[in-house]
Amino acid sequence: MKLVGMLDSPFVRRTFITARMLGIPFEHQSLSVFRNFAEFHAINPLVKAPTLVFDDGEVMVDSSQIIAWLEHSAAPGKSLWPLDPGRYRRCLQLTSLGLAAAEKSVHRVYETKVRPKECRDPDWLERVDGQIRDTYGLLEAHVGTSDWLCGDYPTQADITVAVAWRFTHFIAPGLVADSDYPGLAALSAAAEALPAFSAAHYS
Template identity: 75%
Template sequence: MKIVGLLDSPFVRRTVITARMLGIPFEHQSLSVFRNFDEFHAINPLTKAPTLVLDDGELLVDSSHIIDWFERTAPAGRSLWPAGPEQLKRCLQLTGFGLAAAEKGVHRVYETKVRPLESRDLGWLRRVEGQIRDTFGELERRVPSEGDWLCGDAPTQADITVAVAWRFIHATAPGLVADSDYPHLAALSAQAEALPAFMATRFE
């Protein structure tokens, strides 16, 4: 089984971290949908990262669908979702917030680093940056202040997704969100980045 895509994508990184934390064996093929378009296209005509190439050659795309497959095929007893309905509801909510921040971060990258300067929409850019700040503001209000994880005493998919989004925004938009403005979120991210699965997926 192979995961294709660059770790500087928040969607690829959350997928790889999830596989590691669930104990699922895989090969990581580091290809860019831009620089390695032809090679990526030969693997998956959709040229979408992440792509999961299953052992039978079939493909799965979209990080959430791939992660759902991992959850259903992980070794017995392993899961990154809480069992109880209330904790699961909270975990799904916060994972969705993390995905929203990551998505807006990708929009910002396209607007500032892919789109030609003369074609950039500054109004759209300001809106996206505001959405990123507002999303992290909602998350900051929901992070436990006692150093626990988002949905209990162990890391869940919510922690993975939120921490990955936080790191991605810091890497691609330095200064957009300050640790001092979101201290609980910054502490949560630092706690997650110290986990072995995170450390194995660091990127510059």
């Protein structure tokens, strides 16, 4: 089984970290959807990261669907979701907010790094920046007194939120200050110290 994509993608990284935390063996092939388009296209014509390539050559895309399959089929009996219904709902809610922050941060990359400078829309960029800040504001309000977002151990919510936070800092330094979101900053530091996160380091 092979995971294809660059670790500076929050969606590739959350998938990589999830597989590591579940103890699932896999190969990682670091290909860029931009710089390695032809090579990526030969693996998956969609050229979408992450792509999971099964041993029979079939492919799957979308980090959430890949993660669902990993838990259900590759690591039965293991889960990064709480069993308690209330905590499960909270975990889904915070994971969805983390995904939103990551998605809006990717939009910012496309607007500032991919789109030609003369075609950029400052009003759109202002809107996206506001959505990023507001999403992290919602997440900050949900940080409790526990070490992790949904209890005493890291869940998919912690993975996704911490990955999104690191990505936003990487692509837009200064957009969200640690001092304005101290709970998220502390969560990120704790998550990045985990072996699975260290294995997925990028710079």
